[in-house]
Amino acid sequence: MHHATAGSFLAIPGVVWFWILSVIGIGGVVFSLSRRFQLLTIGRPAERFDRLGERFKHMMVFAVGQKKMFDDPFAGLYHIFIFYGFLVVSLRTVSMVIEGLFAGWQLPLMETGFGHLYLFSKDIFEVLVLVGLAFAVWRRGVQKKPRMIQSFGAWLVIGLIGALMITDIGSEASRIAAGAMDGAFLPVSAAVAALFKGFSHSALQTMYTTMWWVHLAVLYYFANELPYSKHFHVYTALLNVFFANLDAPGKLPSMDLEEIDEDTRFGISTVTDLSWKQMLDLYTCTECGRCREFCPTTLTEKPLQPVLLTKMIRNQLYSEQNQLLGSPGEKGSASEEELVPVVVDPEIIWACTTCRWCERACPLDISYVDKIVEMRRNLVLEKAEFPEEAQPAFRGYEVNGNPWQLPAEERANWADGLDVPLASDGDFEYLFFVGSPGSYDDHGKKVSQAFVKILKEAGVSFAILGAEELTSGDAVRRLGNEYLFQMLAQQNIETMNAYGVTKIVTNCPHVYNTLKNEYPDFGGNYEVLHGTQLVADLVRSGKIHLTEAVEEVVAYHDPCYLGRTNGEYESPRFLLNAIPGLKFREPDLARDRSMCCGAGGGRMWLEEDLGSRINQLRFSQLEQTGAENVAVACPYCFSMLSDAQNETGHEEAKTWDVIELVARSLRT
Ligand code: SF4
Ligand code: SF4
Known part of the structure; x- marks a missing residue:
């Protein structure tokens, strides 16, 4: 209930000054935002206006629901306080601006149930925002998580938001103490107002006016500072999440190499x-x-x-x-x-x-x-500028279809004596895309042989391309050689389409990702499975039986291109659990938090001469599980982690591919 004095109490002196402040404050924000928007218009096009329903849903979950913030539950909670508190208080802030521009104006509906509910939630949220800010101060000032970037800007924003909350509570408390407002629905402000008991009406008026001016001056400063600071996300976060990439995470954007002229810019230079x-x-x-x-x-x-x-x-x-x-x-x-x-x-x-x-x-x-x-x-x-170690790999991929520059006709030598059908022999259900390590690397060849043993035991109809298979092109593409990648992809697709391939299985997560997510851009549309997925199905359907005990203790390392990039965490774990005698342990960084072995992105072919070695760090994380050995589901992870074992004096430790462990457990 407002008292008779409310109108005069609410009238803010200096309306002309407030108009001037508002024109500068709002005009400044509009100018800054329009310049930033104009800048976006000179960026290259990006197809992000499709799948609007899906985008909206994604935004609701990840931006409004702040899903990923809860990966760090403490930070998630205090950010939720600040985010929602800020939204709720904004309505009051807008009303304060209008009050200042048009003396005596008040938010409508404040005398209704809706108004009371709003006032109550605003009061509570303001306290929650202050609690959230106190946590943020503790995080930055005391806990100092190493991932955080310490900056004056971060402290400034904490201070500005705090000032907005305190001045609003203070202004409401002054109104309540002066009898210009009913404090029944503002428990926190009413409690503060009790402290002002005995203050004269003019002292309360001065307090209200001061709080009001400080609140709005801070607001305009804050709104103008945002486009120039790391807190620009207050304006852009919802949009950025709405326009996020919804394609498979492992898919790189394709360049149209048919439509090029002398003005074409390859990739990003400026x-x-x-x-x-x-x-x-x-x-x-x-x-x-x-x-x-x-x-x-x-x-x-x-x-x-x-x-x-x-x-x-x-x-x-x-x-x-x-x-x-x-x-x-x-x-x-x-x-x-x-x-x-x-x-x-x-x-x-x-x-x-x-x-x-x-x-x-x-x-x-x-x-x-x-x-x-x-x-x-x-x-x-x-510019033809790349690390010189990449040159032999590029040459090998281009001339021989493999990074070691080994003869293409030796690609299927691993299968000698195993009676492995070739695609050219006739019908088959699955094409086993072996990949370069599975074809040429000593350990990779053993995994391919183990896989063939499993497929044969299960009676799966399959074939390989043999010497007709080329590298999938994953590494060359990630090393920036889009020309060579597209050449390799087109050739593989031509070969596979000519054989009527519909289903592909591969033991290499890089091949898996590239064939599944990137080949469709070039006319290669297949159902692609990772070896562990197919073998897990064979076990579940009783086509193979894992009966032989494998007495090993292994820590399982999730390959980035199988796990985080393509969401396959269960099949390898299912198989490890299904092998009698085998015990497996999970490192702290597992599943979508798994740390890379260091080989992806073509790094397998580059020297690692800066800092410490990624493979050794990852191995130490796996070793901390107490397991003697490591299990992987990727030939590159195998290579990096077995090297790490040797480099760190753990020659007795072993790295196994899950496929090998399954083959060892097959009834002999
Ligand atoms: S890109 Fe920026 S917002 Fe995203 S995690 Fe890194 S620091 Fe945070
Ligand atoms: S190496 Fe670092 S920058 Fe590159 S993808 Fe992994 S986390 Fe991102």
């Missing part, structure tokens, strides 16, 4: 080669550092820390804004500053293993691998 969505990513990063928490390059002291990469490119984009857009009313000029090597050291770009931990961790769906691979594309295709 900031204007970024798509508008990639620019929006840069606007949205909050520098929370979750992306670097388990980034293998960050953990092994290499120069790539995903959040810092975003900051470098964002700073460059912002620094070029005036030149690119021109002064208001003028025409801008093109960007000339090459990102690599001027802004970003090439070592940063070549360090990435494309493990996608960063993307899995980012609560705002900021992407990294597409940008990094597109920067590699520019270096490889336009």
